[in-house]
Amino acid sequence: MSSQWDATSEHLLRGLAPQVLGAVARRFRDFSSAEDAVQEAMIAAFTQWPKEGVPENPRGWLIQVASRRVTDHMRSEIARRERETAVAAETENSTSLLEIEADMDPDDTLILLFMCCHPALSPSSAIALTLRAVGGLTTAEIANAFLVPEATMAQRISRAKQTIKTSGVPFRLPSPHERTGRLPAVLHVLYLIFNEGYTSSIGSHLQRFDLSCEAIRLTRNTKALLPDNPEVAGLLALMLLTDARRAARTGRDEELIPLDAQDRTLWDRSEISEGIELLTAALSHGSVGLYQIQAAIAAVHDEAESTDETDWPQILALYELLKRVAPSPMVTLNHAIAAAMVHGPAKGLELLRALDRDPRIAGHYRLDAVRAHLFEKMGDREAAIQHYRIAAARTTSMPERNYLLTQAARMTGD
Amino acid sequence: MKFILMMNTMKAGGGVPGWPKKDLQAHIGFMIGLNKELHRRGELVSAEGLSFPDQAKLVRAGKDGQPVTDGIFPESKEFLAGFWIIDVDSPQRAYEIAATVSAAPGPGGAPLNMPIEVRPVMSGPPPDML
Numbered sequence: 001m002s003s004q005w006d007a008t009s010e011h012l013l014r015g016l017a018p019q020v021l022g023a024v025a026r027r028f029r030d031f032s033s034a035e036d037a038v039q040e041a042m043i044a045a046f047t048q049w050p051k052e053g054v055p056e057n058p059r060g061w062l063i064q065v066a067s068r069r070v071t072d073h074m075r076s077e078i079a080r081r082e083r084e085t086a087v088a089a090e091t092e093n094s095t096s097l098l099e100i101e102a103d104m105d106p107d108d109t110l111i112l113l114f115m116c117c118h119p120a121l122s123p124s125s126a127i128a129l130t131l132r133a134v135g136g137l138t139t140a141e142i143a144n145a146f147l148v149p150e151a152t153m154a155q156r157i158s159r160a161k162q163t164i165k166t167s168g169v170p171f172r173l174p175s176p177h178e179r180t181g182r183l184p185a186v187l188h189v190l191y192l193i194f195n196e197g198y199t200s201s202i203g204s205h206l207q208r209f210d211l212s213c214e215a216i217r218l219t220r221n222t223k224a225l226l227p228d229n230p231e232v233a234g235l236l237a238l239m240l241l242t243d244a245r246r247a248a249r250t251g252r253d254e255e256l257i258p259l260d261a262q263d264r265t266l267w268d269r270s271e272i273s274e275g276i277e278l279l280t281a282a283l284s285h286g287s288v289g290l291y292q293i294q295a296a297i298a299a300v301h302d303e304a305e306s307t308d309e310t311d312w313p314q315i316l317a318l319y320e321l322l323k324r325v326a327p328s329p330m331v332t333l334n335h336a337i338a339a340a341m342v343h344g345p346a347k348g349l350e351l352l353r354a355l356d357r358d359p360r361i362a363g364h365y366r367l368d369a370v371r372a373h374l375f376e377k378m379g380d381r382e383a384a385i386q387h388y389r390i391a392a393a394r395t396t397s398m399p400e401r402n403y404l405l406t407q408a409a410r411m412t413g414d
Numbered sequence: 415m416k417f418i419l420m421m422n423t424m425k426a427g428g429g430v431p432g433w434p435k436k437d438l439q440a441h442i443g444f445m446i447g448l449n450k451e452l453h454r455r456g457e458l459v460s461a462e463g464l465s466f467p468d469q470a471k472l473v474r475a476g477k478d479g480q481p482v483t484d485g486i487f488p489e490s491k492e493f494l495a496g497f498w499i500i501d502v503d504s505p506q507r508a509y510e511i512a513a514t515v516s517a518a519p520g521p522g523g524a525p526l527n528m529p530i531e532v533r534p535v536m537s538g539p540p541p542d543m544l
Contacts (some may be wrong), residue, residue: 122503125456146538148459148501156456396415398536 011217013045013058017136020062022108026300028070031115031171035133037069041189042136056177068165107173107223109134110225116160117186126189126233132157135214145196145209182224187235187291190219194239198246201294201398212243233282234292240275241298244268256403260307272302281314290326312341329361337370345374365394369404376411385411416459416501416535417508419515421528423495431466433521440519448514452500457511463496498534508532 017038023151025034041062055061105111116130131137131145143153172180199213219236226232248262279295297318319335332355340348352371355361372387388408392401423430433482443462452458468487470493476482484492498515502508512532517525 124501124503146501152453152456152458154456155454159454159456391467396534396536401536 005054009049009054010046011050013042014136014217015221016059017042018109018112018134020059020066021112021133022105023063024066024070025171026105026108027067027169028074030070032158032165033070033073034066037066037073039132039139040069041066043138046138046272053239055225057237067336074085102280108226111171111173113186113222114179114182115164115169115171117182117189118164118167118169119182119185120163121160122168123189123192125156125163126185127152127193128156129160130189131193131211131214135218137142137214137287141209141229143186145211164265174209183229186222186259187231190215190222191235191291193218194266198242212239212246216243228285230285230287231283231289231291233278234289235296237275237279237282237295238291238298240278240296243304244271244275254399255406256399258403259301264305267302274300275299288321288325290322293322293325297322312338316342329355329358329364330366332358333361335364338357340374345377347373348365349378363394365400365404368394372404372407381411415503415505415508416499416537417505418535419498419500419512420531420533421497421509421515422492422531423528427498435461436524437521438525444518448518449498452498452511457502457507459495459499459501464494467493479494480496482499494534505534 020041021034021038022133024030024038028034044065045058045062049058058090112134113130116133121129128142128146131142132139137144139157140150140158143150146153150202193214194212197213197215212260215241216236219232219239223229223236244267245259245262246270248264248266249257251257275295276299278294279299282292283296287336295321297315300311300315300318316335316338319331319338319393323335333352336348336351336355339351349371352374353365355367361367368387368391372384375381375387376384385408388404388411392408395401395404430441433441439461449458452461452464470486472486473481473483498511500508500511502511509532512530516528516530518528520526
């Protein structure tokens, strides 16, 4: 069945990773060793399959290779401790493919997702572990995506697994009740992976592994496993509706192009229609959450021919809803922008004043960037230039700084 | 989020080279241990020590675009001795590491309490603030 190796084969291989890990982890009752072994098996597959062709039973192949690695490690561990080798021999003899296949559980991917996105982990650790254990990415690919050395990323992952071990998270599906409580953490990690890819897909970072695509793939898988959850669908819709604008977001010199100046013919129509379809189905469930609302806002933008033709009153109403469902300073900020579009810039500036007293966002560059924009709309040139410059000094994003400095320079007229 | 930690040192003549062997070894051991710990925690992006300032050259392009080198201006009081680039979960963690570096042992094993300049690396907007 050997055929040409392409992106689809790579996705198929990655899709097998959590299933294989589930089977091996259950067999050896050791998540951490199993996860290392599956990583080795994945690397072996990535090197061998493109050259030698995909084996008859790819999943069985991966399970066998990974199981052998675990046994090897166990054996050397035992030898190190100068113990009997009986245990290792016994384990090795019992590795039959049929038996292993019977170990497969369709819930494995979900179990792993809940494990890797465990609240005990910091976001950066959860992201790294999820990408490796559930996404089937190699450590090198993850390191490349975050621009850190591979050894550093390997350490981060191994520490994450240690944290899971010490917090005693069992390898089983959380109860339906627990699942409801922990799903937001899972969705947040998927959202962060998408966001990392989306915000860094510019400038000098073009060569990085495409995290946005990977986040969409993982969220698609999650949706297949939890088909009735409207927030999972909402998150997938949000990603698609945002990703649709990717080609229009940057110019020829990789400079940022804001929404109102984007060439909307470059927006990906098929992603937009899929996103809207998903969102419409999700909204019919009747329990509206933060991802559905954000997806709805993205959809209103995506459906408009231009900024002027955008249904701003609807966007304003959606932000008001979002403020109630999931209040945060960033939501208040976006709400103020929408209010300015409906009621004029003075209204927007008035709403922003409340944020100056909020330590979570006071001094954040976006607050100044929005102010600059609203002052410009009001015709207050001096104030606009001043705030564009303050925002430029405060951002930690190079493309964003270039954009803000360019705005200030444009208004100065130099 | 990534930060750079910059360790400045007094200009050539003072500082580390004049220390007794025991203190020097304690200082070097401390720095090696710190780097190992940052690596173990998955936070180290890179760490580099720089040559002593007497090796430094100031370079400008001449009229023909060719390099024109010059010694360091004698009025420079401080030189960059080394830097770390770290990838951490919060600015607080970056400051914590900087404080550890700052307290590296000096003569007699007493903490140096050197000033460490900490600045964010332009690595993209914060993940999100939702």
